[in-house]
Amino acid sequence: MTTIAIPPGMPQYGDVPSYDVAAVRADFPILDRKVNGHPLVYLDSANTSHKPRQVLDVLREHYEWRNANVSRSVHTLGTEATEAYEGARAKVAAFINAPSPDEVVFTKNSTEAINIVAYAFSNASLRPDADPRFRLGPGDEVVISEMEHHSNIVPWQLLCERTGATLRWFPVTDHGRLDESGLTDLVNERTKIVSLVHMSNILGTINATSRITQRVREVGALLLLDCSQSVPHMPMDVVDYDADFIVFTGHKMCAPSGIGVLWGRAELLAAMPPVLGGGSMIEMVAMSGSTFAPPPTRFEAGTPPIAEAVALGAAVDYLSGVGMRAIQWHEKQLTAYALDALATVPELRIFGPNVPVGRGGTISFALGDIHPHDVGQVLDSLGVQVRVGHHCARPVCTRFGVPAMTRASFYLYTTTEEIDALVAGLEQVRKVFA
Amino acid sequence: MQVDQLYQEIILDHYKHPHGRGLRDADDPAASVAEAHHVNPTCGDEVTVRVATDGAVLHDVSYDGFGCSISQASASVLHELLVGRPAGEAFAVHAAFVELMSGRGEVTPDEEVLGDGVAFAGVARYPARVKCALLPWMAFKDAAARAGVDTSPTEVQG
Numbered sequence: 001m002t003t004i005a006i007p008p009g010m011p012q013y014g015d016v017p018s019y020d021v022a023a024v025r026a027d028f029p030i031l032d033r034k035v036n037g038h039p040l041v042y043l044d045s046a047n048t049s050h051k052p053r054q055v056l057d058v059l060r061e062h063y064e065w066r067n068a069n070v071s072r073s074v075h076t077l078g079t080e081a082t083e084a085y086e087g088a089r090a091k092v093a094a095f096i097n098a099p100s101p102d103e104v105v106f107t108k109n110s111t112e113a114i115n116i117v118a119y120a121f122s123n124a125s126l127r128p129d130a131d132p133r134f135r136l137g138p139g140d141e142v143v144i145s146e147m148e149h150h151s152n153i154v155p156w157q158l159l160c161e162r163t164g165a166t167l168r169w170f171p172v173t174d175h176g177r178l179d180e181s182g183l184t185d186l187v188n189e190r191t192k193i194v195s196l197v198h199m200s201n202i203l204g205t206i207n208a209t210s211r212i213t214q215r216v217r218e219v220g221a222l223l224l225l226d227c228s229q230s231v232p233h234m235p236m237d238v239v240d241y242d243a244d245f246i247v248f249t250g251h252k253m254c255a256p257s258g259i260g261v262l263w264g265r266a267e268l269l270a271a272m273p274p275v276l277g278g279g280s281m282i283e284m285v286a287m288s289g290s291t292f293a294p295p296p297t298r299f300e301a302g303t304p305p306i307a308e309a310v311a312l313g314a315a316v317d318y319l320s321g322v323g324m325r326a327i328q329w330h331e332k333q334l335t336a337y338a339l340d341a342l343a344t345v346p347e348l349r350i351f352g353p354n355v356p357v358g359r360g361g362t363i364s365f366a367l368g369d370i371h372p373h374d375v376g377q378v379l380d381s382l383g384v385q386v387r388v389g390h391h392c393a394r395p396v397c398t399r400f401g402v403p404a405m406t407r408a409s410f411y412l413y414t415t416t417e418e419i420d421a422l423v424a425g426l427e428q429v430r431k432v433f434a
Numbered sequence: 435m436q437v438d439q440l441y442q443e444i445i446l447d448h449y450k451h452p453h454g455r456g457l458r459d460a461d462d463p464a465a466s467v468a469e470a471h472h473v474n475p476t477c478g479d480e481v482t483v484r485v486a487t488d489g490a491v492l493h494d495v496s497y498d499g500f501g502c503s504i505s506q507a508s509a510s511v512l513h514e515l516l517v518g519r520p521a522g523e524a525f526a527v528h529a530a531f532v533e534l535m536s537g538r539g540e541v542t543p544d545e546e547v548l549g550d551g552v553a554f555a556g557v558a559r560y561p562a563r564v565k566c567a568l569l570p571w572m573a574f575k576d577a578a579a580r581a582g583v584d585t586s587p588t589e590v591q592g
Contacts, residue, residue, distance in 0.1 A: 371477075371479075371501060371502035371503060372477070372502075373477050373479075373501075373502035373503075373504070373563070373566065374441075374502050374503045374504075377437065377440060377441075377560070377563065378437055378441075380437075381436065381437030388477065389476055389477045389478065390477075390478050394478075397478065403477075403478030403479070403480070403500060403501070404477050404478040432437075432441055432446070433446070433503070
């Protein structure tokens with residue numbers, strides 16, 4: 001990477017927060033293992049991240065010390081478990097600068113979080129007395145983009161099928177950027193919600209949202225940002241982003257699987273009908289009918305993933321301890337290094353932005369016409385773990401005319417040596433399939 | 435595990451120089467012709483297998499598709515092994531290949547029956563790739579059934 005001399009008085013490179021990557025790596029026990037006789041080179045963090053000892057310790061301590069069900073017991077264990085669970089909610093709220101912990105709904109993952117919003121629309125559409133912002137019918141429109149993960153496509157397709165609303169799409173440019181040229185037509189008075197990925201899980205693109213937010217406000221629609229790939233990697237401030245909902249998932253940010261988050265503006269969550277019915281989410285149940293608890297409880301039917309939520313709180317503490325600005329900068333440096341390094345591999349074609357600006361540390365590529373499964377298999381034999389396939393974003397593969405892609409993705413523990421191992425591995429792939 | 439157990443020279447040869455690739459019409463207009471298109475949704479491999487038969491003998495097994503080396507080499511081997519065979523024999527070969535692929539590397543393949551298919555023994559040790567190898571074989575079975583072939587195996591005659 002070229003270093004440019006910055007004039008005195010301006011912010012200097014040295015002012016950027018940083019951390020000791022080797023010390024961080026020592027927190028992740030799995031990074032010590034070998035794969036097929038080689039040191040593990042884990043380049044699949046966009047798929048799922050590893051978990052530091054600090055998070056695993058909290059998970060274990062929860063079960064060994066304060067295991068009980070939440071929000072229903074007067075006994076000591078139940079009280080402590082509830083405090084830990086609600087404490088995690090407060091930590092998550094602070095992490096994304098939510099005005100109140102009550103705006104944080106714990107879910108299973110991002111997929112469930114998006115489905116809660118989609119089904120709230122669905123349920124509201126069946127009730128004439130529901131909040132009109134959530135009522136959908138023929139003539140109404142839902143807007144997503146061509147670069148969405150399937151989890152932000154299929155729930156809206158199903159919603160539109162149920163309600164007769166129309167699903168519309170932002171296209172993607174050849175450079176893998178969101179094509180906003182049709183914004184005013186695409187987002188219009190008929191639009192009820194725009195649900196957009198913040199950072200693409202396949203192209204790595206980070207979408208600039210302010211123009212879209214402004215247009216969404218002009219037409220009185222709602223905005224959901226799928227932050228599954230951004231919240232783990234950069235500071236997030238829901239007030240600053242001025243979204244109505246964001247979703248993200250714990251397992252991509254050093255927490256266990258089985259815990260995710262729907263954040264919504266308090267006033268919107270309060271206007272949404274329940275989705276899953278059951279225990280915990282009620283106010284009063286009678287044989288003649290039931291009334292429902294306020295959010296977030298209204299959307300957390302049944303016993304929630306308690307220990308997983310507590311561990312998500314620990315993950316948030318861990319990431320905040322390292323510093324989200326520092327993690328973001330580390331990954332930006334890695335991305336610049338990787339884009340340069342991959343450019344030296346013959347016949348390698350990168351899908352998505354090829355500059356480390358407006359993109360994160362997730363890089364998909366093709367190596368000649370060698371199928372990604374074969375690329376991934378040879379890399380695996382060298383200990384290098386990458387994702388291959390359509391990455392649950394098949395419309396992007398179709399857009400770029402390939403059935404599948406190979407993807408390397410980075411996180412706070414990734415090193416430039418690991419990117420070197422990837423590049424060396426790709427040379428090996430080329431030899432096998434020469 | 436060594437990757438060259440998976441990518442045997444025979445497999446790479448079939449991948450780079452596929453045998454009998456391309457969907458063909460039947461020579462005999464009276465032949466029963468049917469095809470099946472199978473996909474592997476996790477990786478986007480696709481193959482179409484077409485069978486031309488008089489009900490007793492598989493006069494042609496043609497195919498087209500795209501995907502990884504394992505799936506495409508497997509289609510080439512399928513073609514080579516089954517064209518011109520009596521249906522019962524073809525399904526004995528089919529059964530042997532499926533058994534090999536399901537064997538997690540514990541099954542010793544019979545070269546007399548499987549020919550170049552023995553090279554896929556290593557694939558059976560990679561559970562994520564077994565689906566790739568089986569893709570054309572499953573498409574073949576569907577295509578043959580649609581063409582009216584009895585898909586039960588009989589003894590392979592040397």
